[in-house]
Amino acid sequence: MVSHRSFPYVMAFLMPFIICVVICIGNGVYPFGDNCILHIDMYHQYCPFFTEFLHKLRTGGSLQYSWNLGLGSDFVSLYAYYLASPLNFLIVLCPKHYVIEFMTILVLAKIALCGLTFFLFLKYHFHLIGKDSKLHKNQVIPALVFSTAYALSGFVAAYSWDIMWMDCILLFPLIMVGLEKLVREQKPGLYFVTLALSVFANYYISIMICIFLVFYFILLFFTQKGGKLKAFLRFAWYSLLAGSVSMVLLLPEIAVLSASGSAEDSFPKTLEWYFSVIAELGRAAAVTTSYTGNDHWPNLYAGAFTLVLVWLYVLNRRISWKEKVPRMLMLVFFLVSFADNQLDYIWHGMHFPQALPGRQSFLYIFVLLVMGFATIRKWKGTRRWHIIIAVLAALTLMVLSGYYGDELVTEYMAVVITMLFILVYGILLLLLKIAPKKMRIALREAAFCVAIAELAVNMAVTGLGVTSRVAYTDKQGYYEDLLQQAKEDNRNDGFYRVEDSGRKTKNDDSLYGYRSATIFSSLMNLDVSHLFQSLYMEGGKNFYCYNGASPLPSAMFSVKYMLSSNPVDESPLRTLVGSSNGNYLYRNNYCLPLGYMMSEKAIKGWESSMLDRIGSLNSLAQQLGAKGDMLYPATCTQSQAAGDTTIDISEDGYYYADYVTCNADSLTVSRDDGWTQQYGKTTHRYLLDLGECKAGTKVHITNLNAETIEYHVYRLNFKAMCTAYETLSEQTMSLEKMTDRRIVGSIDVRQAGRLILSVPADEGWSLYVDGKKTKIKPFADALIGVHLKEGTHKIELRYTTPGVQIGAAISIAALLLFLFSMWIRYKIRGKYGEKMHQHRRTDVQ
Structure with missing residues (x-):
């Protein structure tokens, strides 16, 4: 049974949780259907990384390094960046085939905890506990609405799948409680613990939290009546200790990130405005699509009622201007920060985010909701004309944001729906002012229902997107069988890697448990990506991939086996080894061990001669002794049409192709002998494998963009390739x-x-x-x-993970210093209390 006193807290957790569960059921999320909530990076990164984490915990593998992450990757930094939530260790209790469900439960639980922690903040900040140690009854319902709004905000709807961020979002309200206790009550415990947990769980979002804490501390500092110097010293000391406790993860992460694509950004020298602030306000509209693209639009939704309440906050006579001005300035500063490139760069930790913009928007939403709740608390300071002005101002801003905004980003229908909600809230607020006292309870309940319904509908429309669980997991059992066949075929004949011609993600090696030459991670070694690109393979800022591998680079990366759904892929380059339910295992006939020799002369000659990518491949082969080009232009005829290019092969051979220009993100290659292969992310530019073709074969390369594409076709010179391979x-x-x-x-x-x-x-x-x-x-x-x-x-x-030993020493020292500081504080308070007790006894005597 839930006690009467704990009921509001339980409801603060259950309301967003139940809403999200109902949405999942409606979306057919397993076990209520065949879908799952894997979305964006949750699909491509978190699920594979969680699976690798589970494998290491179960098998006792090292948590410092993993061979199932591309060519090999540091695991401490990956854990720090993607997996550092203490809750993630519970995965050890999860069956291997239900990692997706474990992640789903985590997401829903963290959303619900956001509601609970925001409720706890409201309780402390606004002193909702009465003299009888009970919550003020007339404040519980509004507090539940606002806590649910925080849990189901536009930020959460857009980024709840980003599990690594959600710990920070749920901890943030508690950090704020801790900061107020630190400054006003001289109690550092909660602040230290929650901030340390936040930094430990995800340093990136914690950077934004720390920036905000500085601003908020300044506000508290100037409103503090006494002890300002001591408050500053406490804030600086315990903030330093909280950050230092996580050095065991932060130092390795910094070391690895310095060699990744994330280290390339530099501070923008010129000011640039992404969009107008008026247009930006449209992102606060209800049911507007969550934005995760590259055009910097933030997700600002916090409930249409906040658009009215923020104006009532400004007009409220019972809220002092000393309180209003800094908070209003903070809101304006956030809005400018979203639109200005230099401030955006600073907020994102001296880094421009690659998609997923406005990652600090949860802070804006927090401030907005606190201001809204302050308006409700000081309801008697609101007049009827205030409500009319607030509604008109909110409607005007919505109209202007719709007019000046981008319809593809903020839909007109979303603006209209939001305006209808604003009108409804305006009517309810006016009725609350003019209705008899007996009717006000019913009106408050009606407003509560409308607000919760709005938040739930918005979350259902904009959050918790789904994809097919069946499609994501359909090959799992078959690949386990094929990987076992590869192990048996290798017969302990040294190290080898496996690749998949139809991979679901660039982290399939972690997902299925094999060594590969492909990875998608923000911590990826950028120099490896550059090497892949020079060999005409797929590479980018945060990924490198086996796509585009010709025989020589494939051999150099020790890729011995290929997983494929293509039954007719045997050729002089590969041999069929086994199959499992329509999935096939091929052995690459050219594969080198983990280590091989190359002359210094060949290395120097190749590195100094790299020009275009085909030229780079040919130069490498020639430096290794090949006579002539390894890939040379083939004499073929082409016919181009919208969305389809046909290549007529004139002589037997193994062929490759690249394009002149291509905007299509996917290309499908099919031959009239039944062979077919689909290539994804083709805008990344890599070599297309056309396979072994007979004279007279027609090769069709199609795209869904109806784009007319011209290709360069190359034929493999087996003799040159074999000469280079034999040298190595x-x-x-x-x-x-x-x-x-x-x-x-x-x-x-x-x-x-x-x-x-x-x-x-x-x-x-x-x-x-x-x-x-x-x-x-x-x-x-x-x-x-x-x-x-x-x-x-x-x-x-x-x-040995770089920085982990020094980081561990700093973390232990910081923890000991915190404990020592608390002991000193306890002793000083104990002596002070004893002196006060003696004074009281003397007074009595």
């Missing part, structure tokens, strides 16, 4: 032992050169040659390399 395979490393953090092997070097390992040259690796620590000499700045002289050498690689 002459001197290879024998792998003797390999764990998550250690590689041991030996090599007999007959001709001095550089040993190259297809392992990213990340900072954490230490290399030992014949027992002596040796400096790594990276290949193309991307892969681990070391120069070796003639003779037999013992090679050992050891990995």
